Amino acid sequence: MSTLYNQQALTSALTTALIGHRVEMHPQVGSTNDLVREAARLGEPEGLVIVADEQVAGRGRLGRVWTAPPGCCVLCSVLLRPRISPQHAFYLTIAAALAIYRVIKVLSTQHSALSTPTIKWPNDVLLEGRKVSGVLCESEFAGRDWAFTVVGFGINANLRPDELGDLRETATSLSSEFGREIDRTRLLASVLSELESLYFMLQGGQLGAVHAEWARALETIGKRITVNDFGGAVTGKALRVDPDGALVVRLDGGGERRIIAGDVAFSDR
Ligand code: BTN
Helix, strand or coil, X not given: CCCCCCHHHHHHHCCCCCCCCCEEEECCECCHHHHHHHHHHCCCCCCCEEEECCECCCECHHHCECCCCCCCCEEEEEEECCCCCHHHCHHHHHHHHHHHHHHHHHHHCCCCCCCCCEEECCCEEEECCEEEEEEEEEEEEECCEEEEEEXXXXXXXXXXXXXXXXXXXXXXXHHHHHCCCXXXXXXXXXXXXXXXXXXXXXXXXXXXXXXHHHHHHECCCCCEXXXXXXXXXXXXXXXXXXXXXXXXXXXXXXXXEEECCCCEEECCX
């Protein structure tokens, strides 16, 4: 039997102090990120959480569409108003990926057959090498000030392999890997709790600790990769991540390149 996934169930499951002080849960929206951004522009305090059972205009990174069948995934956006320097905006992306990673890691320890999850730079969470979650952070700045960030994430909770369609090779779901239905309320409450604790670390200046944990979870480092940089595809060995989150690649043709945004694919050659 499906467990309850509604506003009241989520509110009762939350253990957070800030994130989720106000929760909205909708059967269908365009994009939860858009709804949170509109609320932010109207002066909503940080901590608002908007969740949907279905998005008809869900957005992913790099201008992509994010689709998920209704009633099976976690589709959520959180409003944050960080007080740290706007030059550290990337750290919220790191924190969101890490929050999801931590929760999935705990879940996967109950399944000895599964390897530990990983993060594909910058913020895809992978299980058994396939994507189970993606993060889309969108920030607005007012002059030199950081006005707000919308932290949006999608987690493939209860999806059958056939529902993944063409993405079956590269994506998976928690239910497929764990062989049981996932309680989305508990999953989301746990992610929001981890996100809050990482956010408080950032607000308290512990950027290095958050970065170090994220860097340790990255499966990308040391691998041969191809990444679509703004200037076209580059291939080489991923060497490290810089403090600002950039991926440093030693290019096959010689030299190093810092990648700020892009889509990594592993390359055998
Ligand atoms: C990615 O991997 O490309 C990021 C996907 C982010 C999807 C989430 S679902 C909830 C929120 N609302 C959106 O429109 N996008 C994010």
